[in-house]
Amino acid sequence: MINSRALAAQTLVQLVDQGRSLADLLPATREQLPEEERGFYQQLVYGCARHYLSLDELTRKLLNKPIAHKERVVHMLLVVGLYQLWQLDLPEHAALYETVDATKPLKKPWAAKMLNAALRRFQREGDELIDGLQNAAGYPGWLTRQLRQAYPEQWQDVMAAGNVQGPMTLRVNRRKADRAEWLARAEAEGLEAFACELTDSAVTLAQPAPVFALPGFADGDVSVQDEAAQQCALLLAPQNGERVLDACAAPGGKTGHLLECADIDMTALDVDESRLQRVAENLDRLGLNARQIAADAADINAWWDGNAFDRILLDAPCSGTGVIRRHPDIKLLRRPKDVDFLTQVQDRLLAQLWRTLKPGGRLLYATCSILPRENSERIAAFLQKQSDARLLPLALAGDAPTEFGVQWLPQPGGHDGFYFALLEKIDPTPAA
Structure with missing residues (x-):
């Protein structure tokens, strides 16, 4: 049975090699997983996409020779493993073991030893390898050059902001509710939110939440909008x-x-x-x-x-x-x-x-x-x-x-x- 890490590797092949967007891929692919695994799967895919150019550079540092192109799903599974060890707050042994074990549903048992060795090397040498990255921000060269030219004093901050997930911000429907009133309703339902400073209709959630958990969403009292x-x-x-x-x-x-x-x-x-x-x-x-x-x-x-x-x-x-x-x-x-x-x-x-x-x-x-x-x-x-x-x-x-x-x-x-x-x-x- 497919699991979240194996499916993430397959999805990355479709994204990177076939040029398909996540908006196109995710709605269908996550349905292959049990409900409890879908959030982690999405976190893996989005995170690997966000840092892919850096993660891909790390694979070249960790392997003696590139993985054959016909085995791209194995390459992507290594990317998934590196992302977990580098960016996620997971027990390292669990991230490594579960990633190597994902070779089974992918029917790539031959790759287990190679993945294990590469990921264990990253555990030992990760800080040094990350310090040596040429593309630590994970942006394509053409875009880095344009941002640097446009914002010579701010380009690094701009790219850093692009590597952090944006907050979930809502628009209160002023025809139906006052912002202060909606915030009080949210607090009463245990939802932490605060008023935005620049727009009197906007509120931001401390943590993302399902839309139908938002007070009055089904009735049009509030909408998701940055x-x-x-x-x-x-x-x-x-x-x-x-x-x-x-x-x-x-x-x-x-x-x-x-x-x-x-x-x-x-x-x-x-x-x-x-x-x-x-x-x-x-x-x-x-x-x-x-x-x-x-x-x-x-x-x-x-x-x-x-x-x-x-x-x-x-x-x-x-x-x-x-x-x-x-x-x-x-x-x-x-x-x-x-x-x-x-x-x-x-x-x-x-x-x-x-x-x-x-x-x-x-x-x-x-x-x-x-x-x-x-x-x-x-x-x-x-x-x-x-x-x-x-x-x-x-x-x-x-x-x-x-x-x-x-x-x-x-x-x-x-x-x-x-x-x-x-x-x-x-x-x-x-x-x-």
Whole structure:
């Protein structure tokens, strides 16, 4: 029977060698395990993905010759064992024994002796081997170079923050509950949580919890959403009666927040029809409604009815480099050419959606990236081309200097990395 360590090794083969994302892999693979093993399995997979480039370097130091490519699952089992010994607070003998024993369900008994020797050597020489790592942060070289160039004083802190799991932060539905009231309910139910400092709708849990253990979650009183993502609806600030577009809406967290903020005529648009189902489910739980359309937001002829919007949220497709701590497979799956492609997508979305905005209307451009190429450079290029656009100041402090917009960097125990730029369409009509 498959166990958590063996399954983690198989999953890593699919991630690293086949380029499949954890979001795609985990829902199906964890069902192969008993309920009590799924949490540990997920911890192993996420942790190994987060530190894979460092762990892979360690394997080369520990082995006289690389494991044959046809035996990649054995290589990944060694990675799983090293992760436990290096990063997890487990009894070393148990981590070693259980990892070696996982060769049995994988039908690789020949590998037991080799794994045992490598892991025991790490027990003896681990501190020295870790000190000698060339890639101790576990980031790909191209991304390290871009972060170092963008944040010469902060790049190491940025990468360190990306290697620590982000907190579980919630958004209290202000239509249904006051934050102080919800915190009191949580305390009464034995749930430790505290109010966030930057956003009056946000609370963070001391420890992650299942969503249905959250007071009022099923009734829409609270939703899971990072404090940075919560800024989008607050900065766009829709007003009652306005026509609002969430241009890349799935899975619907920001759509719901916009509807919580005001009574608006809401359109939720997403290119992936299957992901719109998540939007529908989230809105149904919140008791809110929006017009939902599956289409490419940049192909306005395919979906726009010609009635201009007062406000548009463009949470643009991006590299996700600001949320690596939540999606560590980004380190392994993203390539420089992906960023090149994404900047073209971002430019096209900005240019086309601008056509659907009313004079005097506002568009918030946001990404969960920390790369200037996707953020301030996109806004600079847009403003240079678009004479009827102006950048509005934001009452929001950034974590790094930027000429256009506000850049947040991931904070240990705090918000994710995120970028915001609020644009207004200049009304050519002279004032009376």
